[in-house]
Amino acid sequence: MGEETPALPADLGPVRSALIEWYERSHREYPWRRTEDPYEILVSEVMSQQTQLGRVVDAWRGFLERWPTVEALAAADRADVVGFWSDHSLGYNNRAKYLHEAAGQVCTEHDGEFPETPEDLEELMGVGPYTANAVASFAFNDGNAVVDTNVKRVLYRAFDVPDDDTAFGRAAEELLPDGRSRVWNNAIMELGGVACEKTPGCDREGCPWREWCHAYQTGDFTAPDVPTQPAFEGSRRQMRGRVVSTLREYDELPLDGLGPRVRVDYAPDGEYGREWLRGLLEDLADDGLVEVDSADGTVVVRLRR
DNA sequence: ATCCCGACCA
DNA sequence: TGGTCGGGAT
CATH class of the missing domain: 1.10.340.30 (Hypothetical protein; domain 2)
Structure with missing residues (x-):
């Protein structure tokens, strides 16, 4: 028991x-x-x-x-x-x-x-x-x-x-x-x-x-532990938020148009480049929040309707 | 930095 | 059972 x-x-x-x-x-x-x-x-x-x-x-x-x-x-x-x-x-x-x-x-x-x-x-x-x-x-x-x-x-x-x-x-x-x-x-x-x-x-x-x-x-007012969240600044969550708010403003954007608006240090082939951004967008697409279209060679991103 | 009437998915 | 998910107010 x-x-x-x-x-x-x-x-x-x-x-x-x-x-x-x-x-x-x-x-x-x-x-x-x-x-x-x-x-x-x-x-x-x-x-x-x-x-x-x-x-x-x-x-x-x-x-x-x-x-x-x-x-x-x-x-x-x-x-x-x-x-x-x-x-x-x-x-x-x-x-x-x-x-x-x-x-x-x-x-x-x-x-x-x-x-x-x-x-x-x-x-x-x-x-x-x-x-x-x-x-x-x-x-x-x-x-x-x-x-x-x-x-x-x-x-x-x-x-x-x-x-x-x-x-x-x-x-x-x-x-x-x-x-x-x-x-x-x-x-x-x-x-x-x-x-x-x-x-x-x-x-x-x-x-x-x-x-x-x-x-x-x-006099003991101890409380159950609440798991503390990791810092928001610089987090993946912050970047996801920027993707969504940017796409609201621009309706649709190519990868390299979106990138710099998500991270100022975005560089297509850098650590935070296309590959990183694609990963972020893949999760957002899985969550049903964005659509990624690969039409005739160029990749275009927009919010899902 | 920490808090804020959780839920989903692996 | 743990990792993930935004952002403003204090």
Whole structure:
């Protein structure tokens, strides 16, 4: 058998109502917290995956203004969706591609009706365990417990749950009040995002769990390790971003026209030359973001539509 | 430098 | 299980 997991408080009633009351009293207002439209929720969740919420608000409004329904998004050109993503600095163009593809799935495989269960939602491209439960919760109030980095940090500190995904999942499920996934998942993530950040603000934010919190009692606010990303400056990701933004501006370019706009030190036969650029473009083509055409001897690159 | 409501693919 | 995927704000 596995190791013993620490017990949550015996009576979960007061723990649950304390958090829900705290949330309803003092949570931040975000526009997606005022809708139950699964399409609008999905857009907000995908945008929020690795981007600060404050930067998502304008993008979310603009996106829904341009593509108000899942049908409208499915009918859009992928290049336009990726273009919007870049314009609003949302990062990770793959997420725009996934969202566009998921919209197509909803229209063709589900007849335009959004799936409502976490299991069915996970079939959508780009929708993993977190996003599936988030949409099921916030749109249909019918999700399981979400486990993201915020929730892990909260459980680790408050209830001494070991840094282990299975343990986090079990503890999160046990805490979730039956039939209240909408407010609960919002609340526990809000707690992690506002009061129980890397540097905690227990008293400042009036954390509702102080009387039960292991970390608050011991003063040890260690948090689970989050893998640190390699530097962005000079990275392959930065170069991919430059390819996409350059192709948006020029529609299509030959290899040696694109190269210098991606790296100032581009030299056709140098270390960062045609061969390097072809490799970069091959990955972008595999990701469905660009097209590389070899017509009559010359290679031309453009964004995929 | 580090953070930010993950998911995909090998 | 690990490598990869953007970019702005602080």
